[in-house]
Amino acid sequence: MSEEDPAALSKRLASLEARVRALEDQAAVLRLVCSWGPAVDSGDSEAASGLWDERGVLESDLSRLEGPAAVAAMVQSAGQQALIRQGCAHVQTAPIVDIVGDDAVVTTYSQVFLHGEEAHEVWRVSANRWECRKTPAGWRLTRRVNRVIDGSSAPRELLANALSGDASERRPGPPH
Amino acid sequence: MSEEDPAALSKRLASLEARVRALEDQAAVLRLVCSWGPAVDSGDSEAASGLWDERGVLESDLSRLEGPAAVAAMVQSAGQQALIRQGCAHVQTAPIVDIVGDDAVVTTYSQVFLHGEEAHEVWRVSANRWECRKTPAGWRLTRRVNRVIDGSSAPRELLANALSGDASERRPGPPH
Amino acid sequence: MSEEDPAALSKRLASLEARVRALEDQAAVLRLVCSWGPAVDSGDSEAASGLWDERGVLESDLSRLEGPAAVAAMVQSAGQQALIRQGCAHVQTAPIVDIVGDDAVVTTYSQVFLHGEEAHEVWRVSANRWECRKTPAGWRLTRRVNRVIDGSSAPRELLANALSGDASERRPGPPH
Numbered sequence: 001m002s003e004e005d006p007a008a009l010s011k012r013l014a015s016l017e018a019r020v021r022a023l024e025d026q027a028a029v030l031r032l033v034c035s036w037g038p039a040v041d042s043g044d045s046e047a048a049s050g051l052w053d054e055r056g057v058l059e060s061d062l063s064r065l066e067g068p069a070a071v072a073a074m075v076q077s078a079g080q081q082a083l084i085r086q087g088c089a090h091v092q093t094a095p096i097v098d099i100v101g102d103d104a105v106v107t108t109y110s111q112v113f114l115h116g117e118e119a120h121e122v123w124r125v126s127a128n129r130w131e132c133r134k135t136p137a138g139w140r141l142t143r144r145v146n147r148v149i150d151g152s153s154a155p156r157e158l159l160a161n162a163l164s165g166d167a168s169e170r171r172p173g174p175p176h
Numbered sequence: 177m178s179e180e181d182p183a184a185l186s187k188r189l190a191s192l193e194a195r196v197r198a199l200e201d202q203a204a205v206l207r208l209v210c211s212w213g214p215a216v217d218s219g220d221s222e223a224a225s226g227l228w229d230e231r232g233v234l235e236s237d238l239s240r241l242e243g244p245a246a247v248a249a250m251v252q253s254a255g256q257q258a259l260i261r262q263g264c265a266h267v268q269t270a271p272i273v274d275i276v277g278d279d280a281v282v283t284t285y286s287q288v289f290l291h292g293e294e295a296h297e298v299w300r301v302s303a304n305r306w307e308c309r310k311t312p313a314g315w316r317l318t319r320r321v322n323r324v325i326d327g328s329s330a331p332r333e334l335l336a337n338a339l340s341g342d343a344s345e346r347r348p349g350p351p352h
Numbered sequence: 353m354s355e356e357d358p359a360a361l362s363k364r365l366a367s368l369e370a371r372v373r374a375l376e377d378q379a380a381v382l383r384l385v386c387s388w389g390p391a392v393d394s395g396d397s398e399a400a401s402g403l404w405d406e407r408g409v410l411e412s413d414l415s416r417l418e419g420p421a422a423v424a425a426m427v428q429s430a431g432q433q434a435l436i437r438q439g440c441a442h443v444q445t446a447p448i449v450d451i452v453g454d455d456a457v458v459t460t461y462s463q464v465f466l467h468g469e470e471a472h473e474v475w476r477v478s479a480n481r482w483e484c485r486k487t488p489a490g491w492r493l494t495r496r497v498n499r500v501i502d503g504s505s506a507p508r509e510l511l512a513n514a515l516s517g518d519a520s521e522r523r524p525g526p527p528h
Contacts, residue, residue, distance in 0.1 A: 003362055004358040004361070004362045006180040006181070006358060009180070009185050009358060009361050009365060010179055010180045012365055013189060013192070016192060016372055017192060019376065020192055020196060020199070023199050023375050024195065027199065027202060027273075031272055034272050035272060035338075035339055037285065037335075038303075038335035038336065038339055039339055041325070041332065041335055042333070042335040042336040042339075043332065044336050044339060047336070047340075084327070084332070085327050087324075087325045087326040087328075087331075089285050089303075089325045091269045091270050093269050093444070093445050094386040094389055094444045095386060096383055096387060097379075097383070109441050109443045111465070113287070113298060113301040115325055115326045119298055120301040120325075121298070122465060122471055122473070124472065125441045125465040125467070125472040127393075127441075148439075148467075149393070149439045149441045149465070149472075150439040151437050151438050151467055155393075155439075156436070159389075159390035159393055159394040160399070162387075162390050163391055163394075163399040182356040182358060185356070185361050186356045186361060189361060189364050189365060192368060193364070196371050196375070200375065203378060203449075207449070210446040210448050211448060211514075211515055213461065214459065214479075214511035214514050214515055217479075217501070218508040218509070218512040220512050223512070223515040260503070261503050262503050263477075263501045263504075263507075264501065265461050265501045267446050267461045267463075269445050289463070289474060289477040289501070291477070291501060291502045295473050295475055295476075296463075296476065296477040296501075298474060
């Protein structure tokens with residue numbers, strides 16, 4: 001079978017289609033993760049909760065939120081509304097993406113900048129593990145673990161986890 | 177017509193070519209937007225103005241620049257030269273990219289870091305809407321709206337806009 | 353030869369395969385560069401040194417490290433361990449990627465955030481040139497030049513270099 005045999009061409013094409021799908025998935029999960037900041041900083045509780053899977057869990061030292069309704073309530077809370085009135089920016093940087101089938105893990109550093117008199121303050125810098133699932137409606141967040149980088153071991157373990165091979169090897173033992 | 181029929185193969189290939197072009201466009205507009213910092217921080221007024229379309233407009237609370245020559249003049253201005261001598265870094269983070277045909281919108285958070293005695297200061301954190309157009313010479317900036325995140329509504333509206341579906345739905349009503 | 357001729361299809365496919373490989377390479381080198389922070393901030397000296405080619409060189413105002421063993425020693429050093437105990441985040445932002453064959457250059461802004469009492473401090477903001485090589489084992493770092501943005505000319509030259517066309521034109525004269 002030559003390289004120009006229709007069956008061989010079809011096979012090459014199928015392989016390439018899978019690789020393009022992988023690149024598109026990578027772009028889609030990055031967009032998902034980068035949508036969190038604009039949603040919470042604009043106070044758009046519907047958009048923020050819409051990023052989450054029905055069983056999604058957001059876990060940090062500040063709170064543990066279960067499900068989109070809890071996410072929406074957090075955005076509408078007095079605490080988040082006070083940050084918004086002050087001027088806040090929840091920023092994701094330096095993503096490492098691992099995708100296995102319909103599951104993705106994105107590890108990022110996040111910064112929360114707050115508006116001050118003369119300059120902006122860096123309120124929190126954290127390590128983040130974002131778990132995502134491809135649903136019929138698109139990629140959705142299933143879990144986020146946020147650990148402030150404060151010298152404790154939890155954020156270090158989360159970051160080290162991003163380096164240890166592919167996502168499949170890392171399951172089912174996420175960092176705590 | 178089977179999957180291995182030459183006409184079917186050609187059709188699959190055309191579909192894949194369009195998807196690859198979309199991924200390449202996404203990489204190209206991100207490069208365009210990420211080139212702004214190196215251009216203004218190195219004082220390269222030619223490179224900075226070269227990122228812009230002839231009718232490009234840069235709009236912020238600091239200034240309103242129309243066209244590449246005005247961008248070049250800003251880079252050469254006493255104010256920007258003073259920032260460069262102090263040491264400045266104009267950084268883009270957390271991009272959300274929407275492309276429809278030859279038009280693209282990239283929403284980012286930008287930070288301007290300034291060098292200080294002991295550490296760097298976060299002078300400004302802003303929400304940004306970058307509009308880009310694909311020209312025969314490549315992607316060029318057609319409009320940038322920069323809104324400092326200071327608790328006012330303008331940056332919030334700009335960020336919320338990035339979440340509301342695809343770029344086509346958002347036109348022609350950009351944030352003000 | 354029509355568009356649906358098997359030989360023509362094979363040629364279109366080969367062209368597309370090369371473009372997809374270029375996009376995959378771009379994702380791979382970004383992952384490589386974004387792995388540096390998690391490696392040094394978690395104190396994983398094996399992971400940090402594993403990112404480097406045998407002849408890799410890391411050059412900054414703080415040190416000049418030659419080879420993976422020197423990188424591992426730096427991660428284990430008292431200075432880096434003190435930063436880790438305090439809580440440090442080495443973050444890359446706004447990458448510009450140039451790939452020519454098996455060589456890549458990624459220009460970034462890096463920030464080092466340190467944990468403090470009330471907030472995080474921005475200790476260092478730098479311009480970075482990351483040179484990478486595709487080896488049989490994957491992409492590896494061959495050289496990193498880190499220049500603190502402090503008003504001096506070195507970081508400006510490094511940043512300007514990222515704007516001057518493609519990577520091939522820039523060789524063999526890297527910034528110093």
